[in-house]
Structures are given as C-alpha cells and as structure tokens.
Amino acid sequence: MHLIHDANMPAAETISFEDFLKVDIRLGTITEAELFPEARNPAFKLRIDFGSGVGIKRSAAQITDHYTPEALVGRKVMAVVNFSPRQIGPVRSEVLVLGFPDSEGAIVLAAPDLAAPNGARLA
Template identity: 50%
Template sequence: MADAKETDQAPQIAAEDFFKVEMRIGRIAAAEPFPEARKPAYKLTIDFGDFGTRRSSAQLTALYAPEDLVGRLVVAATNLGTRRIAGFTSEVLVLGCLEAGGGVALLQPDRDVPLGARIH
C-alpha cells in the first residue's frame, strides 16, 4: 500500500508559474559536514560555470559521504532567494528525490553537460 504522502497530489499550477523557476546544472566543488544544522546536512559549494559559484545546505547525509559528492553534477533551483540555516546562507536548492528509507537521491544529467546550463 502506498504511503499517504506519496499519493497526495500538489495543487495544479499554470505552466507559466513552473517556468519561473530557474534550474541550472552545477558541479559540486566542495562538501563539508554541517553539524550546526537541526537535521543532518552538508554545506555545498557548487560551480555553475559562467553563472558563478553558489552555496547550499543539503540534507544528503543518509546516502552520500562528502568525498562522494565532490565532482558530481547536480540540478539546482537558482532563483528562490536565500535562506539562513544555522548561520549559513544557502543560495540555491539542490534537487533530489526522497527515497522510501528517507534518504535524498540527487537528480543529475545522464551525461556531461556545460556548467550553468539551464533546465528546460
């Protein structure tokens, strides 16, 4: 039987609203533990090529060690504003899928693509 959270559907939105979210490809340049965060997380530094370098707090500790993240391509929402998390400024939201065990599996392209490339 499916978990109730999995079967709940989000409200419908217009395609124009979805297209306002800017998603880009980045490469994780650094990953370090973030013990000050309420939930286990890492501080990530992500290279978006010509778009620049941004930082993110990401709850990826269940499935990834910091050394496994460095060099990995990721998809991130880049225009959601910043959030302060335990004194750290998170500038982008790294996208992932919640697994049944509670871990977050990263979304990533299946081939090498230019850093900063926009998702369409």
C-alpha cells in the first residue's frame, strides 16, 4: 500500500458514517520495539497491547526518523486493528500504526493528549 503524504491535496472522496464505523481504530501501549533490519526501508518491529478485547498485536512501522526503540516502549499509539494482516519480510504485521508526515515526510505518531485505557476505540 502506498500512501500519499501531500498536505496540500484535497480531502478524499466522501464516505458514509457507516463506512467510517467499519474502520476499528484502537488505543494501545507499545510493550516492545526493536529495529527491523530486514525491512526495505528503515522500520521497527513493535508489539502493542490493546487490552483484553483485542490483545497484543505486532506491527512493522516506518517511524525511525523521530523515534528510538527505547522511547517507543510505554508510549500510547493509535492503530487500525481490523485490516487483514500483511507479511512484511519475516514479520506478520497485524495492525497499522497511525501517524502524520511532517514537512520532510517523516512520520509523527498519532496519540491522545490525555490518558485513556488500552483498547479504547476511536469515537
């Protein structure tokens, strides 16, 4: 999947609220983060705890420009938890961690500014 990171692009096509509800975005805490040297582009392998309802999931995330593995452990992140898993080299990525590109295209993680429990669904 290739995402376009152009901040000057117009909004995507209109969808219904029912379509939006199909995307399950949850809050989780990163419990493990390590370099993913086999990836084509610099990335980390993550394990994220989404609470008892969703459980612990794995992800491969290209977020190496602004973050280190040590800084990621314990950090809250938002992720889509109901996409089909993708095989990325030797890693089965089960969730898509969400973020926004900065002015250079490096990803800045999306996260709440106040405390919320693991597994909370975006409302």
